[in-house]
Amino acid sequence: xxxxxxxxxxxxxxxxxxxxxxxxxxxxxxxxxxxxxxxxxxxxxxxxxxxxxxxxxxxxxxxxxxxxxxxxxxxxxxxxxxxxxxxxxxxxxxxxxxxxxxxxxxxxxxxxxxxxxxxxxxxxxxxxxxxxxxxxxxxxxxxxxxxxxxxxxxxxxxxxxxxxxxxxxxxxxxxx
Amino acid sequence: xxxxxxxxxxxxxxxxxxxxxxxxxxxxxxxxxxxxxxxxxxxxxxxxxxxxxxxxxxxxxxxxxxxxxxxxxxxxxxxxxxxxxxxxxxxxxxxxxxxxxxxxxxxxxxxxxxxxxxxxxxxxxxxxxxxxxxxxxxxxxxxxxxxxxxxxxxxxxxxxxxxxxxxxxxxxxxxxxxxxxxxxxxxxxxxxxxxxxxxxxxxxxxxxxxxxxxxxxxxxxxxxxxxxxxxxxxxxxxxxxxxxxxxxxxxxxxxxxxxxxxxxxx
Numbered sequence: 104x105x106x107x108x109x110x111x112x113x114x115x116x117x118x119x120x121x122x123x124x125x126x127x128x129x130x131x132x133x134x135x136x137x138x139x140x141x142x143x144x145x146x147x148x149x150x151x152x153x154x155x156x157x158x159x160x161x162x163x164x165x166x167x168x169x170x171x172x173x174x175x176x177x178x179x180x181x182x183x184x185x186x187x188x189x190x191x192x193x194x195x196x197x198x199x200x201x202x203x204x205x206x207x208x209x210x211x212x213x214x215x216x217x218x219x220x221x222x223x224x225x226x227x228x229x230x231x232x233x234x235x236x237x238x239x240x241x242x243x244x245x246x247x248x249x250x251x252x253x254x255x256x257x258x259x260x261x262x263x264x265x266x267x268x269x270x271x272x273x274x275x276x277x278x279x
Numbered sequence: 280x281x282x283x284x285x286x287x288x289x290x291x292x293x294x295x296x297x298x299x300x301x302x303x304x305x306x307x308x309x310x311x312x313x314x315x316x317x318x319x320x321x322x323x324x325x326x327x328x329x330x331x332x333x334x335x336x337x338x339x340x341x342x343x344x345x346x347x348x349x350x351x352x353x354x355x356x357x358x359x360x361x362x363x364x365x366x367x368x369x370x371x372x373x374x375x376x377x378x379x380x381x382x383x384x385x386x387x388x389x390x391x392x393x394x395x396x397x398x399x400x401x402x403x404x405x406x407x408x409x410x411x412x413x414x415x416x417x418x419x420x421x422x423x424x425x426x427x428x429x430x431x432x433x434x435x436x437x438x439x440x441x442x443x444x445x446x447x448x449x450x451x452x453x454x455x456x457x458x459x460x461x462x463x464x465x466x467x468x469x470x471x472x473x474x475x476x477x478x479x480x481x482x483x484x485x486x487x488x489x490x491x492x493x494x495x496x497x498x499x500x501x502x503x504x505x506x507x508x509x510x511x512x513x514x515x516x517x518x519x520x521x522x523x524x525x526x527x528x529x530x531x532x533x534x535x536x537x538x539x540x541x542x543x544x545x
Contacts, residue, residue, distance in 0.1 A: 138317035139486045141441070144433060168418060170425035173433075174321045189321040190477050192331035217519045248520045249331070251479040254321070275327045277421040 142175050142187070146270065153204030153268045160200050160272045169198060171274030179258035180266040186255055187271070193249045196276040200241040201256045204268035211238045212271070213255040216246070320483045322448050325367035325455040326425055328474065329374050332459055335471050340375035343458040344368045347543045348383040350390040356498040359443045360542045362391040363450020366428045371458055373421050378412045381420070385409060392431050395443060401430045442491050449484055449504065450542060456511070457535035460528050469522035475531065476523065478516040481508050500541045507534050 146154055157173060164171035177185050191197055201210035214222040219232030224239035229246075246252070260267050332338065346368055352358045365387045372381035389402050405427035411420045428451075435444040456475070463472055488496070488505040495501055511534060514527040523531075 137482055137486065139483055140317040140319050142319045142321065144436065165422060168422075170324065170326060170422050172425070172429040175319060185319075187319040187321050188479060190323055190480050192323070192328055192474050194334045195327060195331050249474045249476050250519045273321065275324075275330060277326070277330060277418050277425075 144173055144176055146173075146176055147204065147268055150204035150268050152207075153202065153270060156202035156204070157270050157272060160202060164198065164200075164272070164274050167276075168278055169196075169274035169276050171198075171272055173270055174273045175256075175271045176268065177256075177270075178266050178268050179256075181258065181260040181263045183266075184255055184257045185269075186253060188251050188253055189273070190249065191244070191246045191252050192275075193246055196243060196245045197273060198241065198243045199254060199271065199273045201269055201271050202240070203258065206261050206265050207258060207267035207269060208261045209238070209259045210240045210269055211255075211257040211259070212240055212242055213257070214242060214244060215253040215255070217250045217252070222252075318479075318483075320479070322452075322480070322483075324370075324425055324428060325451045326370040326373070326421060326428075328455045328459060329370050331474050332462060332471070333374065335462065335466060335468060338374070338462050338466070340371050341377055341380070343461045344371035344375070344380065345454065345457070345539055345543065346372070346380045346383065348387050349543065349545075350387045350394070352391075352394075352545045354494075354498065355395060355443055356446055356495045356501055357542065357545045358391050358394050359446035360450035360453075360500065360504075361545075362388060362395065362431070363447040363452070364454040364539060364542055365391065366424070366447075367451045367454035367458065369424050370421070373412075373417055373424065376415075376417060378409075381412050382409055385424075388427070388431075395431075395435065395440075396438065397431050397434045401434045402427070404430055442495050445484075445487050445491070446495065446501070449488070452480065452484065453504065453535055453542070454539055456531060457539050460532035460535060463523075463528050464525070464532050467525045467528070472523040472525075472528060473520065475515050475528065476517060476519065476521070478512055481512040481515065484508055485512070500538070503541060504538055507538060510534060 146157065161171050175187055179185060199212050199214060201212045203210050213236070216229050220229035221232065221234050221236055222242055222244050223230050223236050224242035225237065227242065227244045230236065254271065256269060256271055258267060258269055345364065352361060365384050369381060369384040369388060372384055385405065385408050389405065392402055405423060408420055408423045408427065411423060432444050432447055435447070459475060463475070485505065485508045488501065488508070491501065511531065514531050515523055517523050
């Protein structure tokens, strides 16, 4: 059986090895997690509520000078949150609006910058990480810095037992 | 516990703790996304990049553009990449208020899209572009070109040709990178250089390009573009809010110019 001294040496060597290997392992783990999922843009032809809502947002955005497009669609149950990432360019004015179809009561859109800063839907300003902001289905932002932003869409349905379709529309203002 | 073993154990705990902290910091986004969630990437339009670059002030947009009017290419990979490049150049022509080159780019976009089997009804949406340009309604022209580009990409997705749609995006992104690098190399501005900080987009293209169908993946220019993404990422991944050094921009210009020339050559 090993003496306490040699056991101590083994533990020290193990710790040193772990110290060397851990960052690489972490990095590999992070790369392995870097997978991309297809974005769906299918709108259920029977869901006229959703179709009309999309059309309304697009027309309004166009009139306001935004190059707007349907970015993503989905079907979620009550309380579900969907995520997407977008690179937003500094100085541009962007909007993000989520609309729901039949059975969707409300939707909440949250935009978070690379440092975890949360976009205030009322002012468009980036607030410190963890700050609670009022729920909103739409917001505008003019990022000071180019970077990757996380967009979160949370669904609240009229009926807890049925899901609802939703769509995320976004655009940038052509004339800044 | 034996006293001699307490120190290594504490060290081990510290290492684990630091490792865990590093893992949290390595996350690209905020705290709420589940770790295992794969990313849905919303791709930007080249027009979006150029509007941001416009803050630089006096930019020689025409000098930044490639404006190659060619549209006869042998396969869909070249057609799609060139369609992306032409649409980026269309946005540059709009920034430059250049009706003549916008017309050329528009014709090229429509012909390439037709070759890629995009329906006439989709392409008809863009017929207003030239008329609006003649009337000098440039903001509306920008909106119309944006709508046309989106409609073409959506049509390709609807036809189940996501490979082609990806290559259109990649071509547009690459021409955007080339034009932006050209402008910034000539008028270096540390703050403006941060618009090149797009590592997550490079990650996305790298991930998708190696998963293209075999035919597209084996296209020489697709292979070269995929191989260049690692170097491009190293040059732009300078950290959030940090300027991209001028020497990196010069190198980016060199890489992207070579690739765009290969795409245009066919």
